[in-house]
C-alpha cells in the first residue's frame with residue numbers, strides 16, 4: 330500500500346480496516362471502549378499511587394506542647410537517644426555544663442534561704458506572729474556559706490560558654506535588689522542559640538577532659554570546672570548540714586523535688602573526669618525559649634526510613650504556649666505533656682494558679698483549635714514517678730494525723746470531704762482525685778491508680794467535647810526520665826503514626 334505523504338500515520342493506524350462489515354465495526358468499537366476503560370483505570374491507579382508516594386515521602390511532623398517543666402525537652406532527648414545516638418553522645422559535654430549549672434543553682438537556692446534566715450535573726454523590729462521561725466545560724470555555717478560564694482564565677486564562665494556574651498543578669502533577669510545576681514531564677518538558653526555547637530567544638534578541642542590531659546580547653550572553662558571540683562566537699566557539707574535542712578523546711582523548699590536536682594551526687598558530677606550518663610542528661614534542666622526543630626530518620630519494621638521532624642516549644646503560661654498554634658497547622662500529631670505530679674503546685678509566674686488547672690486550660694485551648702482539627706492528639710500524663718512518691722508521702726502524713734481510719738471504706742465520704750484541708754492550691758475536683766488516690770493506697774492498691782484514671786477521664790472528656798471533628802486520640806502514663814519505658818512508648822507512637830499516614834495516603 331502506498332501512503333499519501335500528508336496523512337498522519339497514527340490516524341492511519343486507528344482507521345477502520347478497509348471493507349469493514351457492520352458486525353466487525355460493532356465488535357471493534359466494543360473492544361476499543363473496553364480498552365479505554367482499562368486504560369482509564371490504570372491512569373487512575375497511577376495517579377493515586379503518585380499521590381500516596383508524595384504523601385508518604387512527606388516528613389511526619391510532631392509538635393511537643395505543654396506548660397513549662399512538663400517534660401517536652403526531656404521527651405525530645407528520648408527521641409534523640411533512640412534515633413540519633415551518635416549525635417546524642419556528641420552532645421554530652423554540653424550537658425555536663427548544664428548539670429554543673431543545675432548544681433550551682435541548687436547551692437544558690439540554699440544560700441538565698443540562709444540569707445533570709447540571717448535577715449530575720451538580725452531584724453531590729455520584734456517578730457510578727459506570722460514570721461517564719463528559723464533556727465540560729467552558726468558561725469561555722471556562715472563561713473561555709475562565704476566560702477561557696479565564688480561559685481558565682483563558675484556560673485558566669487559556664488553561661489558564657491553556653492551563650493557567649495550572656496551575663497548572669499541577662500540570662501536570669503535578676504531582681505534589682507537580689508543579693509546574688511540571678512537569685513532563685515532559672516537559667517535558660519534560647520533554642521536558636523548554638524549552645525550545643527559551641528560545646529561540641531569545645532569538646533573536639535578538649536577530648537582530654539575525659540581521656541587525658543586537658544591541654545586545649547579554654548582557661549576560663551577549665552578554671553570553672555576546677556573551682557567546682559575544689560568546692561565539692563564544701564557543697565556536700567552544706568547540703569548535709571542539719572541546720573540547712575531545717576532552714577529549707579521552714580523556707581518550704583524541697584530541692585530534691587525540683588528539676589535538675591543533683592545534690593545527692595555532688596562528688597560524682599564535680600569530678601574532673603565527669604561525663605554525664607544518659608540518666609543525668611534526661612534529668613538535667615535547661616529551660617527552652619523559642620522553638621527548636623529536630624530532624625530524624627525513623628524506620629518502622631521493614632519499611633524504608635522516613636523523615637520525622639519534632640518541634641520543641643518553650644512553654645510558659647498556657648496563654649503563651651497557645652499563641653504558637655497558628656504556626657503549626659500542618660502537624661501530623663501533637664504530643665501534649667501534662668505533668669500529674671504538679672497537682673499541689675502553683676505557677677512560678679502566677680502563684681494564684683494551680684499548675685494542673687493551667688495544664689487543663691491549655692489542653693482545652695489546643696483541642697478546640699480549628700487550625701489543629703486534623704492533628705492527632707497524643708497525651709502523655711507525665712511525671713507518674715514523682716506522683717507515686719508524693720502520694721505515699723501524703724498518705725503517710727494523713728495516716729500519722731489519724732485521718733485514714735481502720736474502718737475504711739465505710740468512712741470514705743467523710744474522708745474525701747475533710748481532705749480539702751491538705752492543700753489550698755488544689756481545686757475541688759483535684760482534691761477528690763488525690764483523696765481517692767490516698768484511699769487506693771490505704772486499700773493496698775497501686776498508689777496512683779485512682780488519680781490516673783480520674784485524670785485520664787477528665788482529659789479524654791475535654792478532647793471529645795471540644796474537638797471540632799472526631800480524630801485520633803491516644804493516652805499514655807509516662808515518666809519520661811525513664812529511658813526504657815519511654816523508648817517503648819515512643820516505639821508505639823511511631824508505629825501508630827506510620828499506620829495513620831499509610832491509611833490517610835490510601836484515602837487520597
Ligand SMILES: Nc1nc2c(ncn2[C@@H]2O[C@H](COP(=O)(O)OP(=O)(O)OP(=O)(O)O)[C@@H](O)[C@H]2O)c(=O)[nH]1
Nearest residue numbers: 398399400401402403588612614617644712808809
Ligand atoms: N522525675 C521526673 N522528672 C521529669 C519527668 N519529666 C521531666 N522531668 C524533669 O523535669 C524537668 C523539666 O523538664 P523539661 O523537659 O525541661 O520541661 P519543658 O516542658 O521542656 O519545659 P520548658 O522548656 O520550660 O517549656 C527536667 O529536669 C526533667 O528532667 C518525669 O517524668 N519524671
Ligand SMILES: [Mg+2]
Nearest residue numbers: 401402616617
Ligand atoms: Mg524545654
